[in-house]
Amino acid sequence: MLLQTTETITSPWQKFELWFNAFKMQLPNILLAIIFMVLIFILAGFVRRITTKIYKRKSDNNPAIATVMASFISVLFVIFGIFIALSILGLNHTVSSLFAGAGILGLILGLALQDTLSSAVAGIIMTTRKSYKVGDFVESNTFLGTIVEINLRNTTVRQTNGVDVKIPNKLVLANPLINYSLTKERRVDITVGVSYNTDPELVKSITTKAVTNVTFINAAKEIEVFFTEFGNNSMKVLVRFWIKKYKQTDHLQAQSEGIIAIKNAFKENGIEIPSPVYVVEMKKEHNNL
Incomplete structure (x- = not known):
């Protein structure tokens, strides 16, 4: 009875001793695996920098393509290093199990990370297409602004109000x-809108002349003036012209200058811009008493 109690008390210590002895035997391999992984991370960083330089040269200095492809290749490099480190530790069975379960794991991750993976693949496709790059002014999914970052998952657009999305x-x-x-x-x-009493040809002439000196206007393209609608109290006129800028602030500035120039020109030439007319009917209540 006493012997059984002693064995029970010393059993945890014996287990610890076995683990410690196994650790001492594996210590050289553990140190080698750690050194190997440190080298792998250093090499991954080196590969990332080299890949970035190569893709910048091949992609017309497009940093988005370089960033995405460098991240993708360096991640693959690190994953390969992890498998080698496990082999150094003698965990060949673990490596084989990881490879054997890669298909199942891939299926599970594919379902769980479907959105993330699809965005990553889309990021690679978009960067190789060269349809846009960091610094471009774009409109996508109702958001208007300048692209400030493209990575494997998201495209960051800085809107005209300064908010990043x-x-x-x-x-x-x-x-x-x-x-x-x-x-x-x-x-x-x-x-x-212009009054029905106004000569349409005069409106076209005055309007065209009014917007000629708008900032950024492209003089090589024709200024277009169209009468588009018979309104309730005016004829609707659409004025179109092109500017040699593409950012929203430049567009708004040109639009503002155009509106002011048209208003002043109409005032100088006696062309009326009718105000909206509202008809209000007042019903009289009859007292039956």
């Missing part, structure tokens, strides 16, 4: 995207 790459790829930076110009549309 992260758009998943899969949404950017799936939906229409307008890149104003590609054409380096934008069209300005201004709508104004």
Whole structure:
């Protein structure tokens, strides 16, 4: 009875001793695996920098492509290093199990991280297409602004109000995207109403002359003036002209200058811009008493 009690008390110590002896035997391999992983991370950083330089040269100095591809390759490099480190520790069975379970794990991760993976794939596709880059002024998924970052998962757009919004790459790829930076110009549309008593040809002449000196206007393109609608109290006039800028602030400045110039020109030439007319009917209540 006493012997059984002693064995029970010393059993945890014996287990610890066995573990410690096993650790001493594995210590050289553990140190080697640690050194190997440190070297792998150093090499991964080196590979990342080299890949970034290579892709910057091959992608017309597009930092987005370089960043995405460098991240992708360095991650693969680290994963490969982890498998080698496990082999150094003698965990060959673990490595085999990891490879054997890769298919099942991949399926599980694919379902659990479907959105993340699809955005990552979309990010790679978009960067290789070169449809846009950091610094471009774009409109995507109702957001308008300048691209400040592109990574594997999101495209960050700094809106005209200064607020950054992260758009998943899969949404950017799936939906229409307008890149104003590609054409380096934008069209300005201004709508104004004129009195029915006004000569349409006079309106076209005065309007065209009024917007000629708007800032950033592209003089090589024709200024267009259209009568688009018979309104309740005025004829609707649409004025179109192009500017050699594409950012929203430049567009708003040109639009503002155009509106002011048209108003002043109409006033000088006696062209009336009718105010809205509202008809209010007052019903009289009859007292039956």
